[in-house]
Amino acid sequence: CGVFGIYAPEQDVAKLTYFGLYALQHRGQESAGIATFEGEQVHQHKDMGLVSQVFNEAILEKLPGHIGVGHTRYSTTGSSRKVNAQPAVVDTRLGKLALAHNGNLVNTIQLREELLKSNFNLVTTTDSEMIAYAIAEEVNAGADWLEGSIRAFHRCQGAFSLVIGTANGVMGVRDPNGIRPLVIGTLGENPVRYVLASETCGLDIIGAEYLRDVEPGELVWITDAGLSSYRWNQQPQRKLCIFEMIYFARPDSIMHNETLYSYRMRLGRRIAQESPVDADIVFGVPDSGIPAAIGFSQVSGIAYGEGLIKNRYVGRTFIQPTQSMRESGLRMKLNPLKDVLAGKRVIIVDDSIVRGTTSRKLVKTLREAGAIEVHMRISSPPVTHPCFYGIDTDTQDQLIAATKSVEEISKQLEVDSLAYLSWEGMLEATREDTNSFCSACFTGDYPVAIPEQVKRSKLM
Template sequence: MSTSILPGERPDRLEEECAVFGVFAPGEDVARMTCFGLQALQHRGQESAGIAVGDGETIMVSKDLGLVTQVFDESRLAALEGYVAVGHARYSTSGAAASWEAAQPHISAIDEILIALAHNGTLVNTNSLRARLIDEGIQLRAGTDSEVAAKAIGSVTQKTHHLREGIRYAMQYMEGAYAMVLASPDTLYAFRDPNGIRPLCIGKLPEGRGWVVSSETCGLDIVGAEYVRDVEPGEIVRFNKDGVTSEQGVEPRKRASCIFEYVYFARPDSVMDGQSVYQARRNMGRILAREAPADADLVLGVPDSGIPSAMGFAFESGIPYSDGIVKNRYVGRTFIQPTQAMRQLGIRLKLNPLPSVIRGKRLVVIDDSIVRGNTSKKLIEMLRDAGATEVHMRIVSPEVMWPCFYGIDTDTRDQLIAANMTNDEMCEWMGADSLAFISLQGLRDSLPDVRTPGYCEACFSGEYPVDIPAYTARNSFMTKADFAAAYEKEAQEAENTQVSV
């Protein structure tokens, strides 16, 4: 396993694909509002950022690689005048990883009309949709599923002259996870996949000034919008000068909201489907303390997502909680690569223990997940170097055993440590004194306030709510043992062929 824990490298944890944000607000500075919304959602994607604004006649877009505050300044925002906007912050899982063409919103022309599309999620049938569009003579340049979605919408809109028909048609054929916001020059649309895998919520600005759509409620909060409701699975919501209308673009299916949003992706101050993310994480820690108790002196949380769970664990277990790991909050994804000497420092660029707190103590360390295990291994080494006498790892998600195809950047099974090692083997390899994960039922029980229960748990269970094409799943589902067995089989077949000849 390779260490991938430094800025600019593939991180040793699950990563959300992106954030979307939309505004319909005549008379407001919608570009600035969108910029602030994207800053609140920056944790969901740090590779590129973009904003598109419609003024009733046309759409202007500004986008580039980098964080929101790196891409947008006063002059760029001042150039984006209008009353409808969509914004996007990207962490790529399909298409080019870091290129201007892959940055969103994606702009597409429908006859003389421009549309701008921002997408959170991943389509699993992009290849078949792309082939269908190419057969229709439609050119594709960006190589992303977002471009495919925009072109599919445009293809039907050109024939029917109704954008809603184009969106509804595309939803009939798109498979996978998507929460999308789309702007025409005078209208904002928001729509969501029929399983509701990726989140999307609606907020209302004070005094009837307009409407906001956001991946999370923290995006509503920063612009002063009041949370109204979530976009329902399969729903299309339209915002324009005639008001707000809703229709079903595709029939909803079994609810399968990504359960990992509550574990790690969402900001703790967000509320998803009625459930406080912060309270859910505290609940996870309390349940884990009951399921996997430990004899220790202190409970530490790995910043940031592990801290509420660590507080819950401490409360339930009676073991004192302490801040024993400091996070450098100014180290994000960057194009400036560390030197090889700095690379040896590993996760110290992001996390650093406090010896004055840790020395001579038996620790329970709470983290949100273990993917490849490299970060946990390095962290345990650092804690022991800081003087910890024992390190007991407790994880508030079940073992990540299967890859995700719905907008989360996970490895194939051969790179997921829990798919290739037993619990004892993982514990020994990482150097922990003990290791335990919350049960899947325990994770579900931590979400008592969710209004409409029903989760995608595929990364834990291997049960996928949307079928994965065979060409996509073939190698992704193989463990190291599977690859070794296949290699041995091929070698044996080659040897038998030589003998027979």
């Protein structure tokens, strides 16, 4: 999911939130929502669909206020329904709160039982709503916003990057492992106003300046007095999702002082060193494979080109394709360049293989377009384990590399050769302290323990 928050009484916060979400659209296409605070009063609008489909000028005009909280949803828990759209707005003793969550809790079964005892009528089915109710419960028991929220966060296990609006201010929070990203930006001067966004691209679009990340286990509280920081958890241990770096976040977002474009290019350079192959052209699967393909080309000296064109306007359509369209596979999204591919030995680079279904169709498409050899290079190691922290990589039995060797996968995809980036190669290209990442989908080494019951739902 994508989350956004802003405190700026002199600005049109709904519009700024809209554009922030617009830049974070890649983090979730299922639903979008904005809540604003105008004094104590909350205005909100949320619906299924893309940010540009959910909002228009008239709707944004009905969202006045000094605080904005926004969300784009990608569903991992809870069904794909309008009631599950965020921000979650909940009543408390101190007034309303509006919460936007990115990540996934792993202790929802326990948390739900606790909350049901408090007679909360859980309207939706999401873990995010449960965080909002846990805060409400603590606040209703007498705590103030900060104290109540911190108590609630101690009851949550898993991944949570949160933006929480109240009439008094906006909170930005990361779980003690900082699994999902969250950044702080500044907007204007005299007074300086603060903005929160999942990624720096959400700051760039509104002209906000990147200040720093919210740290794992940190809470920032943004009010009229500025920004104050609280270490709500005393044992933070940085475990940023490495898949954010490899695939999920936008290439123009900055993590660890560089754009992910540069990072992904380095992954591609590394796999070119590890698994070279002779060919006439190298290209990436748009868009996620492109930076790595450029890196591969730089090291191998094989010409970089484009073999597939992506329809950039394909969002989510609710109109089902016809049977014949379905048979032709993914053409709606990716179309091959026949004259580029005909008679060529091609190297196709992608960031990852999850189920292998897209990749298999792609290879078939390339051959039909005339490619005579298809070599596939993947700029990350085999995904063998499911994610429990907010990336929807299916159950383990759906993951092609969970049960198949590289050679078997290569046969199934019908490629002439297949190579994944080695684990060591990925770590070296990552440069940062390698202990500071979650990489459980490659290793099964989960940084936050998964309850047995939950494990059984996804692991073989």
